[in-house]
Amino acid sequence: MGVVIIDGSTVRSFVNDEAQFQKSVDEAFAGLDVNKDGVLSRSELRRAFETLRLIETHFGVDVATPPEELTKLYDSIFEKFDCDNSGTVDQMEFRNELKNILLAIADGLGSNPIQMALEDDDKSFLKKAADLEASKVSG
Numbered sequence: 234m235g236v237v238i239i240d241g242s243t244v245r246s247f248v249n250d251e252a253q254f255q256k257s258v259d260e261a262f263a264g265l266d267v268n269k270d271g272v273l274s275r276s277e278l279r280r281a282f283e284t285l286r287l288i289e290t291h292f293g294v295d296v297a298t299p300p301e302e303l304t305k306l307y308d309s310i311f312e313k314f315d316c317d318n319s320g321t322v323d324q325m326e327f328r329n330e331l332k333n334i335l336l337a338i339a340d341g342l343g344s345n346p347i348q349m350a351l352e353d354d355d356k357s358f359l360k361k362a363a364d365l366e367a368s369k370v371s372g
């Protein structure tokens with residue numbers, strides 16, 4: 234476990250690195266598509282957010298949030314992802330909306346860095362963003 238410092242530019246450069254971003258997102262998508270039908274269902278997407286910890290960082294949910302409110306929140310998130318209202322989220326929809334969310338996080342962070350304590354096997358995109366920046370700095 235380590236601590237990383239993340240600010241808006243860390244997140245932004247991760248999203249703007251098209252190849253790296255797409256690879257990370259596609260890997261995540263494949264892992265989340267549990268039944269391998271090529272799309273994310275409501276429950277698969279919910280698991281995604283629970284795993285990737287984007288909810289806490291972006292939507293300010295904490296452990297005290299009642300389950301029924303969480304369900305409402307996840308529903309509204311699902312609807313944001315599902316642009317064409319097909320009832321499922323495909324790879325393109327997943328990538329596009331994730332990009333929006335990460336850019337919104339970047340705006341929120343601005344130039345005020347936050348510290349994040351991360352597990353080494355953390356699946357968070359913010360961890361990936363931090364790793365990418367670290368790899369650029371180190372060589």
Ligand SMILES: [Ca+2]
Binds near residue numbers: 265270272274277
């Ligand atoms: Ca699926």
Ligand SMILES: [Ca+2]
Binds near residue numbers: 314317318319320321
């Ligand atoms: Ca859709």
